[in-house]
Amino acid sequence: MILELQLLKIKINIYKQFQMESPKQTLEISKQQQCQDLESQKACRICLNEETSQDKFIDYCQCKGTIKYVHELCLKTYVMSKISDQQANLKDVVKNKQYCDICKAEFQVSWKNSYQLINWKKLLQNETATLLVIIAGFLIMIGSIIVMTSTRDKVEQITNDEIKNIVSVVIIILCCVSILFLLSCQTYIIYKYLIIKSIKINKIAKIEQNNEQNRHVNHQANKQ
Ligand SMILES: [Zn+2]
Ligand SMILES: [Zn+2]
Known part of the structure; x- marks a missing residue:
């Protein structure tokens, strides 16, 4: 049951990935091939690439199985894309809690202000x-x-x-x-x-949860 669920989530991810890519690229890659690759190797669930020494995977939520692999940089980019206005006040952004889209576990994001001279x-x-x-x-x-x-x-x-x-x-x-x-x-x-004042992610960290919270999170994930 859990395996089936994870496979379904992987497929959903691949589907989203395909939607983001250009139609030409989409034709070139076989969906089935992608799915098999994902199962046989540790691939980032956002960019589908493997872990490298420069681009490490990050453990930030309660996801299990192949779906848990994600590059730190990919995750940071994804979290940034969710913030509608990057020029937003740091105080407002800090207030918003961040949750994994799949397992719904909360994770910690530390933000920093970034200053850049106008070009x-x-x-x-x-x-x-x-x-x-x-x-x-x-x-x-x-x-x-x-x-x-x-x-x-x-x-x-x-x-x-x-x-x-x-x-x-x-x-x-x-x-x-x-x-x-x-x-x-x-x-x-x-x-x-x-x-130019903007906001950047300083660090993403996992929030260690106790067993009761884990059960709650798993229950929520299973309901989906
Ligand atoms: Zn990635
Ligand atoms: Zn997760």
Whole structure:
């Protein structure tokens, strides 16, 4: 009974796999051949390839038999494909529990934020205004420094020491504030518009279940 069920699941998987492939490829591969291959060798249930030293199988759920073999990378890609919006907030994604589609066992996924600089072509095409704002910001910063150094000579000419000190302090404060303000604006613009934030899977791990949970999981799997 269990063997029959597993065979049926393998067939369903192969059917899904065939649907994903192009019609030309589909014709080239015999369904029966695939099925026999799966039974005789340890093949990934997603890509149907064997385990290699670079591409290892991962044990992450309660599936048994040939159906349990899946590459870590294939599984990560599959889990990622289930997230509709990859730009989604990490907090929202983390909240969702992940379950094996076949045995319904929950597995642990640890996520990480990924930051990537926008590519230059896209930057020049879509973010020209942002780029100009950033360049203008840097020019204003350089301008502030030049103004600060050039006014120093004029301040030196003031004979009244008290006024001289006040003017110096005011100029220094004004320049520092403007430079700090521009720097924070620049940082914000770069972070907001030039860095692509996405979510990646850091690690997938099996959740060890006790016997009672196992029975529950098996019961659910058998019901399907
Ligand atoms: Zn695979
Ligand atoms: Zn499973």
